[in-house]
Amino acid sequence: MIPLLHDFTDETVLIFGGGPVGARKARRFAREARVIVVSPAFADREFGAAERVRAAPDPADVPAWLERTEPALVVAATDDAAVNEAVADAARDRGALVNRADRSGERDVGSVVVPATVREDPVTVAVATGGTAPVLSKYLREELEETLSGAGEMAWVCGELRAELKARDVPAERRRSIVTDVVNSPDLWTALRTGTSNCAQVIEDVLGEERSGGDRT
Numbered sequence: 001m002i003p004l005l006h007d008f009t010d011e012t013v014l015i016f017g018g019g020p021v022g023a024r025k026a027r028r029f030a031r032e033a034r035v036i037v038v039s040p041a042f043a044d045r046e047f048g049a050a051e052r053v054r055a056a057p058d059p060a061d062v063p064a065w066l067e068r069t070e071p072a073l074v075v076a077a078t079d080d081a082a083v084n085e086a087v088a089d090a091a092r093d094r095g096a097l098v099n100r101a102d103r104s105g106e107r108d109v110g111s112v113v114v115p116a117t118v119r120e121d122p123v124t125v126a127v128a129t130g131g132t133a134p135v136l137s138k139y140l141r142e143e144l145e146e147t148l149s150g151a152g153e154m155a156w157v158c159g160e161l162r163a164e165l166k167a168r169d170v171p172a173e174r175r176r177s178i179v180t181d182v183v184n185s186p187d188l189w190t191a192l193r194t195g196t197s198n199c200a201q202v203i204e205d206v207l208g209e210e211r212s213g214g215d216r217t
């Protein structure tokens with residue numbers, strides 16, 4: 001399986017099952033999608049901005065829910081295998097993506113896995129174990145949270161720097177060398193992590209050195 005990123009802005013995500021797993025997936029997708037959770041009961045958990053609809057669809061009722069809500073992704077997170085199976089079938093029929101929370105291993109096209117994710121906007125890191133050990137994905141996610149501290153700010157610095165260097169017609173080779181030096185600077189990482197420097201200041205310093213013909217290496 002190969003990880004890909006999918007933008008769910010302005011899309012609907014339909015979740016069947018209001019247990020702890022349905023709640024976790026609802027919080028995740030409600031970051032950018034409109035999320036609807038269908039379930040006869042809801043766990044005492046945070047569901048983010050998701051809309052909760054109390055219903056207990058039979059397998060035969062599932063396709064009508066997809067017709068009504070036109071989701072880009074459907075999550076099967078009930079404790080009823082027949083309902084989860086019907087969700088997967090209905091999604092396949094409509095060409096929607098499907099995530100089965102009760103299955104691991106090989107998947108059909110369109111059947112996707114939700115990895116453990118670390119966010120340091122705009123940086124995203126996803127961890128999966130091929131379904132062998134989701135709890136290891138969770139552990140590694142927690143470890144990576146520390147490692148990634150400052151990476152978001154570093155990404156903004158590099159993005160801004162690349163745009164400024166392009167606008168100044170700095171040749172591609174030189175641009176690459178400057179950005180590579182910035183990313184490889186331990187002092188800069190420390191400064192961004194501790195907040196003793198920020199994006200605007202770094203850009204100013206680097207462009208200043210470039211103007212005066214300084215070599216950062």
Ligand SMILES: C[C@@]1(CC(=O)O)c2cc3[nH]c(cc4nc(cc5[nH]c(cc(n2)[C@H]1CCC(=O)O)[C@@](C)(CC(=O)O)[C@@H]5CCC(=O)O)C(CC(=O)O)=C4CCC(=O)O)c(CCC(=O)O)c3CC(=O)O
Binds near residue numbers: 101105115131
């Ligand atoms: C295939 C996959 C499908 C999918 O859901 O996309 C799947 C499937 C299953 N999970 C099961 C169990 C658990 N899953 C977790 C936790 C997470 N599971 C997540 C993803 C995935 N889980 C996908 C594979 C990812 C990979 O490859 O690693 C995470 C990363 C993302 C998320 O769900 O948001 C999230 C951590 C989020 C975080 O904290 O960062 C915990 C721990 C806990 O809840 O604390 C347990 C209990 C411990 C245990 O059983 O190991 C079971 C058995 C159910 C049963 O026995 O009934 C199945 C079904 C099966 O294995 O067949």
Ligand SMILES: NC(=O)C1=CN([C@@H]2O[C@H](COP(=O)(O)OP(=O)(O)OC[C@H]3O[C@@H](n4cnc5c(N)ncnc54)[C@H](O)[C@@H]3O)[C@@H](O)[C@H]2O)C=CC1
Binds near residue numbers: 043058083102134
């Ligand atoms: N992917 C993952 O991270 C994990 C997956 N699982 C799997 O996911 C399933 C769900 O996990 P939990 O939330 O812990 O289970 P749970 O049993 O606490 O919740 C299941 C939810 O489904 C609802 N439900 C039952 N029939 C329904 C129907 N016809 N339509 C809509 N909703 C219905 C129930 O009311 C309940 O809210 C488990 O059965 C297990 O197979 C379990 C743990 C972690």
